[in-house]
Amino acid sequence: MDKTPLPAAGDVAVIGEWQDFQIDVIAGDLSTTEADILVAAICGQLTNAAQLGPGIAPLDRALRGALARLRSDGIFSGRWGETLFLSAPPPPINAAGVLMLGLGPTGPDLQFHLRRALRSAADHAAGFGAAHAAFGPANLDTGSPRFNDIATARSLLRGVLDICGLRPGKLQRWSFVAPPTEFEVTADKYRMALEGLTDH
């Protein structure tokens, strides 16, 4: 029986490299990922804090529940492309800031909204002078059966690549953060999504 060890937190799978820009997948969670800015994707359909999801929960705990509280109080509504930047987060968070990114409610035009939201996040990250931004969770549950995993990844990649085209040289690295148990399959998914983009 094959007993391949799980990837360790911090392992990196490079998805694509250009002259001065890299997209990769990192094993781990946002609360311990080292980057200039952490981008926490938050759905607009949540009705309670517990629904922040396992991909965001460790970061929320490290922020002592701040993400859930800002969301539940309506200070951050989670509408498509909404951003709220939290500067100087406490240890163990290893980043200059956390950018909350609203991923709205599921509905029509999902691909368009995802791409635009990621473009907004990447634009803010570049505006803050970040060279490296890490986004989580890498595996979004869009709630749309018609919109498969690879299409989701493709929309996310498009949003990031839009900004690299518009603001060249600002961001040098964008990472998607996935739990070690989902690391390999996530990296494969993003590679396929990128191939689909470069084929067109």
Next chain:
Amino acid sequence: MTGKGVIRILVVDDHPLLREGIRAVIETQPDLSIVAEAEDGESSLELYDRHRPDVVLMDLQMPGMGGVAAIESLRKSHPLARIIVLTTYAGDAQAMRALRAGAAGYLLKSSMRKELLETVRSVHSGGKHLSAEIATGIALHLAEDVLSGREAEVLAMAAAGNSNKQIAARLGLSEDTIKGYMKVIYSKLGAADRTHAVTIAAKRGIINL
């Protein structure tokens, strides 16, 4: 410089030295420009109407109309107004009031030099911005009840040195009712006594000393 693409800013603070400090920081940036300065909430409303700035930098503690009331008024008449609070108060209750009133940013004056410029640009482009310290402070008091308006009023009077009897006379209530209010205040704030309650409430921005 007030050309195309420049972010036009209104500064509202009752301290001339602070306004001067903000101007000194802003004027180093070619894409930012201060178009007006106000020293209280009332004049900020008038100056906003006259200049229609892109971003307002607002102090909270000012004579006359304070910052929270000014934010509420501005957002009522101009729902798209982008307002950043600049304050010395890190208290969660104060921050919560300002954010609920419609502030898009909340910045401590102690971190102003480092964060002001990026906060102005971020808020102008539609984002919100606050320090994680403020956000975790808000979250830590999730389970606690916030004092009602009357409870905060009673505690503010106690903080000013009034006895229960004096507070009762001023509010036209019985001394027993004030004692009842004080018990509820201690319980909500987790305070052991009167002084402790005042200290906690001041630190959290529930009352101003």
